[in-house]
Amino acid sequence: MAAEASELRRGNALRLNGELLIVVEMNHVKPGKGPAYLQGRLRSVTTGSIREYRFRMNEAVERVFTEQKVVTFSYRAGDDIVFMDDESFEEYHVTAAAAGDSIRLFAEGEKLELQFADGELIGVIYPDYVVRTVAQTMHDVKAAKVTNQVKPATLDVGAEVQVPIFIKEGERIRLHTESGKYHERAGD
Numbered sequence: 001m002a003a004e005a006s007e008l009r010r011g012n013a014l015r016l017n018g019e020l021l022i023v024v025e026m027n028h029v030k031p032g033k034g035p036a037y038l039q040g041r042l043r044s045v046t047t048g049s050i051r052e053y054r055f056r057m058n059e060a061v062e063r064v065f066t067e068q069k070v071v072t073f074s075y076r077a078g079d080d081i082v083f084m085d086d087e088s089f090e091e092y093h094v095t096a097a098a099a100g101d102s103i104r105l106f107a108e109g110e111k112l113e114l115q116f117a118d119g120e121l122i123g124v125i126y127p128d129y130v131v132r133t134v135a136q137t138m139h140d141v142k143a144a145k146v147t148n149q150v151k152p153a154t155l156d157v158g159a160e161v162q163v164p165i166f167i168k169e170g171e172r173i174r175l176h177t178e179s180g181k182y183h184e185r186a187g188d
Contacts (some may be wrong), residue, residue, distance in 0.1 A: 003063040005038050005055035011125060013045075013064040013117045016053070020064065022043040022115075022123055045122045048097040068113045068125060073106055081124075083114060092121055102126045102177045104159040126177040131186040132156055134171050137163065150182075 008014065012023045021042040030036040038055040071083040080093045081103055082185065092114055094102070103124065106112065113125040135155035150162040162177065163182045167173060172186040 001063045002060050002067060004042075004057070005059040005061050006057050007054075008038070008061065008063075013066045013115070013122065014042075015062045015064055016042070020117060020122065024050055032140075037091055043123075045098075045117075048095075048100075064117045066115050066117045066122070068115055070111055071114050073108055073110050073112055082104055082137065083124075094121065094124060099124050100126075101180065104175060105130050105132065105155070105157060105175060105180060107157045113120065127176060129174050129183060131172055131174050132159075132176070134169055134173060135162065137167060138167055139169075162182050 003038045006145055008023050008026050010025060013081050014021055014023070021044055023040060024043050025041040026040045028036060029039050036057055040051055040053045040103075043050045043100065049068065067116050069078065071085050074082045074084045074091065076082070076096075076105060077093070079096050080098045081096060083087055083092045083094065084090070086090070094114070100123075106126075114121055115123045115125050133156040134153045138151050149165045151165050151167075152160055153163040153167065159180070161175060161182060163173060167185075174183045174186045176183050
């Protein structure tokens with residue numbers, strides 16, 4: 001399906017030079033001199049690598065129709081992440097590279113979305129933020145005069161992240177899924 005580059009949004013799939021790509025980020029850039037353009041970060045479905053692309057505003061691109069399916073994160077099997085469809089009980093295997101680093105912030109049994117293009121599984125769709133409990137962190141870190149001090153913390157799912165020094169064990173925090181960085185304390 002043909003579309004203009006200005007219509008591309010995060011999560012859209014497109015075919016460029018015969019390769020299936022997913023939009024990770026798309027920014028409108030207006031330089032001081034010259035026409036405006038779109039600067040995009042696109043992830044290759046086959047290799048998992050992320051590359052930068054530049055599009056003219058009215059450039060024609062081939063968008064690929066995608067569908068999403070809600071599944072349950074079942075378990076890890078070696079280098080694969082296994083998801084299960086709750087309705088048909090069908091299992092979907094996704095390589096750890098294709099699932100991305102964000103999978104470390106999720107526990108088995110949680111609901112996520114898988115994205116399909118032309119009937120082929122192309123990736124995992126994560127929510128923008130996830131709430132986790134701090135299982136372990138350093139105690140009594142003395143506050144220095146420097147702002148934005150951080151310390152390591154282990155989450156309830158086993159992932160390690162950096163959190164501000166005022167966060168204590170047992171607190172629930174909201175993390176940005178894509179970067180894995182602390183966003184804020186989570187209200188109950």
